[in-house]
Amino acid sequence: MDYPGNFETPAFPAGKRIAVSRFMAICALSAFLLIVFLCGILLWSSQSEKLEPFMISANNESGEWKIVGKNSGTVEYSINHTMQESVVGNFVKDWFRISADNSENENAWKSCERNICISDSLTFGDRSCAIYCNISEDLYSRFSYDIMPDYIKRSQNGETWKIDEKSLSISPAGKISDKGGTWQISTNIVSNNIGKFTVKAFLKVARNKNFYPQTMGFYVADFNAYRID
């Protein structure tokens, strides 16, 4: 010891190295904690600022505003939703069809046994009982009393109707559930007599698995159409 001549003389020779290694250890620990903290902040910030834009579509005719898109990245339709849409599309094609072939019309519009609707005798593309097999008894009775006489008259005058499938638009008019719902359609009908005209219709789809198994139980319970122009 050369105190007070030499202040640099260490009291403990290894003290400096220990102090340096302690300092380094504290630095390494701080850096470690800082990195972990920054990772947490990064994760938190990426999760916290999440935009959920809703896209709104307004229907100028019905005044209906609905959400047509959300940034969920996926669009999902249930099988029941898709089946109802299919029932609606196929039914509308049959309802607004007047063929030049009178026997085809009679076949499509006639009343049948319910068993025939679900039997294998009806092949794909066969329009036999096309109306009856997809609607309720009540609606069929309205069809046969109110609609069919007009269709027969038109058919006898040589008029034919067919929907322009490219113009067919089908959308829900309210909530659609697994038990059915109300749908609205808009389509152009091409007539050889009066040309093309636009129709808007509302269809109520209901479900009865026993009577309509060919469409998972879905059938048209009510149909209301209006000629727009």
Next chain:
Amino acid sequence: MKKLIMFFAGIILLLLTFVALYFSGALFDASNDRYIEAFVFQPNNLSTDRIGHPVPVEKLSDKFVRERLIKKFIIEYFYINPDVENIALRTRSDSVMAAMSAPDVFKDWRKTEVKEIEDLSGKKAFRTVTIGDEILKKGDYWEVYYELKTWHETNNMNLTPDVKNGIMYIKISFEKGIRDKRAGGSFDIQKFLENGGDPAAVFKFRVDEVRR
């Protein structure tokens, strides 16, 4: 020996840091993960429903939002479809009409128009509402020209609709933006929209008076 232990402890610490980095990175990637599910559009003409370029509400002009809300109100006021359940939903006290109207306006509407709407809907009638392009302000009121087309009979392709024209004067409270409160309480828009709420009800818009 002690130095060797310290050295290995340092290595382990470093490895732990890299493991933490790896997991944070993986979690970060997972938070942004997106899946694409293929789906096929049906070959329908959906042009009337198809949206154009999406624009945030903040970027739309006051006029644009206000006019659409006025049109929505007038259509909601007169529109009829042959679905009585739909009419029942539209006339409820938690309907979009109630959200867009002052209590007196909603009460008057229920007293005057709703009865006719319910009657016609029950008889399977259909009514469309067309609003004139120009919506001008006359004093405190907005002047709206409208045309009502009513089909009194269903499934009759020979029927032409009854056409009625009219003018409605409405006094409104409108402020651009989205409501943060509804009926005095807090309003969770996301939940409201996800539960099928009408988007028109989220705007700060209210009709205070209707004159015809």
